[in-house]
Amino acid sequence: MSGLFDVTIIGAGVIGSAIARKLSSYDLKIALVEKECDVSFGVSKANSGIIHGGFHHDSTTLKSRLEVKGNLMFDQLKEELHFPFHRCGILVAAFNNDEMRTVEKLYQNGVNNKAIGIELCNHERILNLEPKLNRDVVGGLYAPGGGIIEPYRFVFSLVESAKKNGVELLTDFKVTGRVETDDRYRLESADGRSIESKWVVNAAGLYSDEISRIFEAEDFTITPRKGEEFLLDRNASAFTSKVIFPAPSHVSKGMLVIPTAEGTTMVGPTAQMVDDKQDASTSKANFQAIFSSARRLVPAVSERDIITSFTGLRPTIEGDDFYIEASSIKPRFVQVAGIQSPGLTAAPAIADHVKDILKVEGLSLSEKPGYDPYIEDVPRFRNSSKEELDALIAENPAYGEVICRCENISEAEIVAAVRQGHDTLDGVKFYTRAMMGRCQGGFCTHKIMKIISRETGMSMDELTKRGGGSWLVNKKVGDFALRDRA
Amino acid sequence: MKTIKRDVLVIGGGSAGMAAAAEIRGRNHTVAIVERDNLLGGILNQCIHNGFGLHRFKEELTGPEYAERYTEIIEDSDIEVFTGTTVTEIEKNDEGKKVYAFSAHHGMIVFQVRAVVLAMGCRERNRGNIGTPGTRPAGVYTAGLAQRLVNMEGLMPGSKCVIVGSGDIGLIMARRMSWVGADVRAVVEIQPYPAGLTRNIVQCLNDFNIPLHLSHVVSKIYGKDRVEGVDITPLRDGIELTEETFHIECDTLLLSVGLIPDNEIARKAGIDINPETNGPLVDSSLMTSVRGIFACGNVLHVHDLVDYVSEESHRCGAFVCDYLESQSEERQFRMIPGSNLKYVIPNRFRADRDNHFYMRSLIVRNHAELVLTLDGKEMGRKKLRHIQPSEMISFTLKEKDLQLSDLNNDSTLEISLVG
Numbered sequence: 056m057s058g059l060f061d062v063t064i065i066g067a068g069v070i071g072s073a074i075a076r077k078l079s080s081y082d083l084k085i086a087l088v089e090k091e092c093d094v095s096f097g098v099s100k101a102n103s104g105i106i107h108g109g110f111h112h113d114s115t116t117l118k119s120r121l122e123v124k125g126n127l128m129f130d131q132l133k134e135e136l137h138f139p140f141h142r143c144g145i146l147v148a149a150f151n152n153d154e155m156r157t158v159e160k161l162y163q164n165g166v167n168n169k170a171i172g173i174e175l176c177n178h179e180r181i182l183n184l185e186p187k188l189n190r191d192v193v194g195g196l197y198a199p200g201g202g203i204i205e206p207y208r209f210v211f212s213l214v215e216s217a218k219k220n221g222v223e224l225l226t227d228f229k230v231t232g233r234v235e236t237d238d239r240y241r242l243e244s245a246d247g248r249s250i251e252s253k254w255v256v257n258a259a260g261l262y263s264d265e266i267s268r269i270f271e272a273e274d275f276t277i278t279p280r281k282g283e284e285f286l287l288d289r290n291a292s293a294f295t296s297k298v299i300f301p302a303p304s305h306v307s308k309g310m311l312v313i314p315t316a317e318g319t320t321m322v323g324p325t326a327q328m329v330d331d332k333q334d335a336s337t338s339k340a341n342f343q344a345i346f347s348s349a350r351r352l353v354p355a356v357s358e359r360d361i362i363t364s365f366t367g368l369r370p371t372i373e374g375d376d377f378y379i380e381a382s383s384i385k386p387r388f389v390q391v392a393g394i395q396s397p398g399l400t401a402a403p404a405i406a407d408h409v410k411d412i413l414k415v416e417g418l419s420l421s422e423k424p425g426y427d428p429y430i431e432d433v434p435r436f437r438n439s440s441k442e443e444l445d446a447l448i449a450e451n452p453a454y455g456e457v458i459c460r461c462e463n464i465s466e467a468e469i470v471a472a473v474r475q476g477h478d479t480l481d482g483v484k485f486y487t488r489a490m491m492g493r494c495q496g497g498f499c500t501h502k503i504m505k506i507i508s509r510e511t512g513m514s515m516d517e518l519t520k521r522g523g524g525s526w527l528v529n530k531k532v533g534d535f536a537l538r539d540r541a
Numbered sequence: 542m543k544t545i546k547r548d549v550l551v552i553g554g555g556s557a558g559m560a561a562a563a564e565i566r567g568r569n570h571t572v573a574i575v576e577r578d579n580l581l582g583g584i585l586n587q588c589i590h591n592g593f594g595l596h597r598f599k600e601e602l603t604g605p606e607y608a609e610r611y612t613e614i615i616e617d618s619d620i621e622v623f624t625g626t627t628v629t630e631i632e633k634n635d636e637g638k639k640v641y642a643f644s645a646h647h648g649m650i651v652f653q654v655r656a657v658v659l660a661m662g663c664r665e666r667n668r669g670n671i672g673t674p675g676t677r678p679a680g681v682y683t684a685g686l687a688q689r690l691v692n693m694e695g696l697m698p699g700s701k702c703v704i705v706g707s708g709d710i711g712l713i714m715a716r717r718m719s720w721v722g723a724d725v726r727a728v729v730e731i732q733p734y735p736a737g738l739t740r741n742i743v744q745c746l747n748d749f750n751i752p753l754h755l756s757h758v759v760s761k762i763y764g765k766d767r768v769e770g771v772d773i774t775p776l777r778d779g780i781e782l783t784e785e786t787f788h789i790e791c792d793t794l795l796l797s798v799g800l801i802p803d804n805e806i807a808r809k810a811g812i813d814i815n816p817e818t819n820g821p822l823v824d825s826s827l828m829t830s831v832r833g834i835f836a837c838g839n840v841l842h843v844h845d846l847v848d849y850v851s852e853e854s855h856r857c858g859a860f861v862c863d864y865l866e867s868q869s870e871e872r873q874f875r876m877i878p879g880s881n882l883k884y885v886i887p888n889r890f891r892a893d894r895d896n897h898f899y900m901r902s903l904i905v906r907n908h909a910e911l912v913l914t915l916d917g918k919e920m921g922r923k924k925l926r927h928i929q930p931s932e933m934i935s936f937t938l939k940e941k942d943l944q945l946s947d948l949n950n951d952s953t954l955e956i957s958l959v960g
Binding site: 286290333335336337338339342358361362363364365441442444445448449452453454455456457460461463466480493494495496497498500501505515516519520521522523524525526527528529530531532533534 | 803
């Protein structure tokens with residue numbers, strides 16, 4: 056980290072990362088700064104992973120334009136970046152005439168938005184498309200263009216690609232101050248580091264309002280809306296072939312049944328406004344609500360299959376749309392805020408849009424001759440045929456060492472994660488899926504700790520779950536002088 | 542790729558797998574063991590406390606010592622052991638079973654065998670399985686993982702602990718954490734009675750003045766980065782008495798909330814699973830619903846003593862040999878659990894030999910009777926001094942107690958507990 060950056064993007068969630076990668080195709084010196092110890096550890100981590108079908112939002116909104124455009128970009132992105140993505144299709148199930156009328160409005164939205172292949176279904180058609188639906192379903196909507204991805208893995212890939220093309224990633228860099236001179240900003244981090252940049256993009260998610268305040272730019276408020284989700288075992292009979300939505304309400308798209316890109320089932324999320332941007336706690340009351348709502352859609356959903364639950368916070372902003380504009384107060388400062396659903400779907404289109412804004416505002420963009428959109432694909436044990444595995448092990452014996460027995464993750468994949476800079480338990484977990492299966496790390500956590508320690512040289516008591524004070528072990532057995540970690 | 546042809550493949554090199562393999566080799570059939578870990582013994586290796594082997598060896602051994610007894614038997618035989626090797630799939634073919642396994646050393650190994658013994662043990666239930674609300678900080682560990690960290694890696698998972706569940710591993714870890722200098726502040730048990738063996742309540746909690754809160758739950762976990770504390774709420778008739786909630790500060794939460802047989806390979810092979818045990822349904826020879834695949838030890842049902850695992854697995858090994866040697870199939874009859882029993886294993890019985898049954902009670906009683914009924918007619922009773930769900934009941938039905946002439950194809954034997 057040195058010198059002067061042309062563009063600095065604050066926030067390495069899916070939006071910041073997509074912008075960084077897009078800009079990395081131009082001849083620019085770019086910094087991507089993130090307050091957490093790894094990328095995607097904020098809003099993007101606890102995302103439902105849905106690539107939306109382009110029918111939830113009115114065609115007049117920026118949201119819907121970017122959603123439909125973004126959706127179409129994922130096939131190419133998957134080719135380049137190898138993240139798990141399936142265009143499995145989305146169904147919206149209606150259980151009475153009122154809901155059917157809501158669904159008809161969605162259909163009209165989809166038609167106006169030019170969503171691919173969208174159709175209205177009667178009772179037979181929708182059950183034919185998804186036999187696990189509750190048989191009381193009256194009809195619904197089918198959006199074959201919708202799909203699912205692993206959201207964190209998408210972010211990791213975007214950042215890997217951006218880094219490959221010259222973007223500098225600075226983690227644990229929490230912007231707490233800025234100094235402005237004629238043609239540049241100095242961004243100061245909580246730990247005393249600072250960088251200088253001509254342009255700044257505010258993609259700080261939940262904290263974009265605070266960043267805007269630090270820059271003395273527009274005054275707006277981001278309110279977190281909590282969404283609690285439950286993950287079910289990959290053997291759960293509730294696993295559907297398509298993403299199942301209920302008819303939406305005015306605040307949210309409702310609680311869904313989601314077949315994840317990797318074969319587990321997710322149910323949720325709730326939609327609850329909270330005050331605290333750090334309140335990612337789960338509660339017992341939501342548990343009841345989610346399961347009764349999910350079972351109404353798919354009766355096979357069962358609490359017996361739960362392997363874990365988690366909470367995500369969506370960064371909501373006043374009004375019904377994304378807030379993506381050059382600041383009208385501060386020069387060379389672009390606001391990318393209020394990116395709640397369908398932000399993940401729209402992310403690649405948002406990146407293009409931000410690039411266009413920067414260009415209009417005067418950033419000179421010339422294409423970088425050596426730009427390479429492809430990153431290396433790390434073969435995965437669980438996705439390889441027996442013969443492929445045999446060959447992989449011959450080349451790299453670490454493929455023969457299965458570390459995570461539930462998800463079949465080999466040592467080679469863990470090592471690849473650590474070498475990509477994911478050196479916390481959560482980093483490894485979200486890169487590889489190790490510890491994400493039914494035993495939730497009961498068997499493999501200590502093995503993964505040893506691999507991280509071996510690869511990075513960190514001692515076991517320096518390892519963390521997700522940076523900061525999330526230590527895993529605090530001393531050696533026999534070391535009775537308690538070290539104070541508080 | 543390596544192809545290995547043997548009579549039997551045993552999947553899992555813990556106490557069950559080793560006992561079954563030893564028995565099979567003892568009757569001159571060729572047998573190999575595959576084990577994921579780099580050494581034999583399974584979870585016994587991390588159980589450095591004593592109390593193992595009282596039935597089997599008439600001595601009090603530690604887990605590693607017990608494992609060593611069996612490891613020596615295996616090493617002294619010509620049983621091949623493939624450590625660091627993971628089985629991914631079992632296929633049927635004309636010659637029997639084809640088992641695919643992978644290791645860093647061998648790459649893919651294909652075992653072509655006539656019979657398979659499943660001995661993969663079990664895994665621990667975790668936070669998600671019990672749905673504990675709150676934040677998701679570091680410091681929530683299963684008791685077994687904590688045991689591994691302390692006993693094998695020499696690392697402290699934390700300093701101030703609360704333990705959820707009074708299962709044996711949780712109790713043993715309460716004592717272990719106290720010994721290595723941690724402050725164990727409470728053990729919280731949702732049931733009105735302890736889930737572990739009585740001797741462990743005495744030796745692991747009472748001796749260390751660790752409070753046991755029966756009929757209580759951890760109702761919330763606090764802490765952003767690392768666990769900072771938990772709320773504990775009493776239960777009355779299954780309802781949380783929220784107004785009586787109290788808070789305990791701690792940096793570590795250990796979960797000992799039950800074990801589940803590890804049956805993913807079994808499921809993939811199309812084996813029928815018993816919903817009461819999460820292990821395979823087995824006949825009187827411990828054979829699963831797929832002919833030629835047997836199961837024993839904790840993958841079949843969770844045992845409370847390793848001694849019982851060994852005993853059952855030796856028997857399983859003998860049944861495998863009978864299967865390999867015999868031409869005709871024996872007649873078997875239905876065995877079902879009656880009142881007050883969670884399950885009975887095996888799920889079939891034969892009339893031409895002794896039948897050993899393992900079962901688990903649903904009730905706690907000081908005096909109870911085991912009642913056997915054949916097709917609705919009582920045929921015997923046995924007095925039991927004390928029963929509780931955590932202590933497995935074993936029972937042998939002697940060959941002489943059964944008359945083949947009393948049995949027809951639909952005959953059903955039912956075992957009940959009356960207390």
